[in-house]
Amino acid sequence: MTEPAPLRPGTDRDSAAWWELVRRHRLAVQRCTGCALLRFPAREYCPACRSRSWEWRDCAGTGRVAGWTVTHRAFHPAFAGQVPYTVLCVALDDGPGLRCWGRLVGAGPDALAADLPVEAVFTDAEPSLTLVDWRPAAPPH
Ligand SMILES: [Zn+2]
Numbered sequence: 001m002t003e004p005a006p007l008r009p010g011t012d013r014d015s016a017a018w019w020e021l022v023r024r025h026r027l028a029v030q031r032c033t034g035c036a037l038l039r040f041p042a043r044e045y046c047p048a049c050r051s052r053s054w055e056w057r058d059c060a061g062t063g064r065v066a067g068w069t070v071t072h073r074a075f076h077p078a079f080a081g082q083v084p085y086t087v088l089c090v091a092l093d094d095g096p097g098l099r100c101w102g103r104l105v106g107a108g109p110d111a112l113a114a115d116l117p118v119e120a121v122f123t124d125a126e127p128s129l130t131l132v133d134w135r136p137a138a139p140p141h
Contacts, residue, residue, distance in 0.1 A: 004077040008129060014042040021056060023130045025122040029098055031057040038095040059098075061120040062137060063090035066099060070109045084109075088134050090118055106135035 011019050018041075021028050029040040034051030045052055067089040074080040086109045092098035104112070105121055117137035124130050 004080075006126075007076060007078045009131075014044055017056070018042050019129075022122065022132055023128065025130065027059045027061050027100070027120050027122075027132060028056040029059055029092070029094060030054045038098060040092070040098045040100065057094075059092055059094045059120075063092040063098075063100065063118055063120075063134075065089075065112055065114060065116040065118055066091040067114075068104065068109065068112055086112070088112075088118065090134055100132060102132045102134050104135070105133045111136055 009019065018028065029038050030042055031038050031054060032046040032049060032051055033053040033055055034046060035049040037046055037048045038057060039047065039054075046054065065088055068086055070084055070086045071079070072084045074083050079085070086104035087101060088104050090100045090102070092100055100120075102120070103123075105123070118134040119137045121133040121135050122130050123133050
């Protein structure tokens, strides 16, 4: 039996440039040049002022756990060897309403709690694909 092909994130007009930034280990959100609103995921229009003008703004790469799910059963054969795994919804520290998703690394789900500080980890899954994962943040010194 052959191994199933790995699944790759779907990209579109608005997200392709974001994935390219991630491949270069940069976590960024869009910043509206009309009203300065930060937004993520990427989209064409600013939801506040409807401007189509924006720029990328690098993020701190930190946030807090807003929610998570632990997957015990693979929903696609490509993930069969990876269960169980945990996916986090992270509220980025850069601004309200900014949510990013990624796998939990460096800890198990028992370490999670709402609002737990986490930091981004760039995982080079393939030469042309980098994923944003999250790990519990080191305590402040
Ligand atoms: Zn705007």
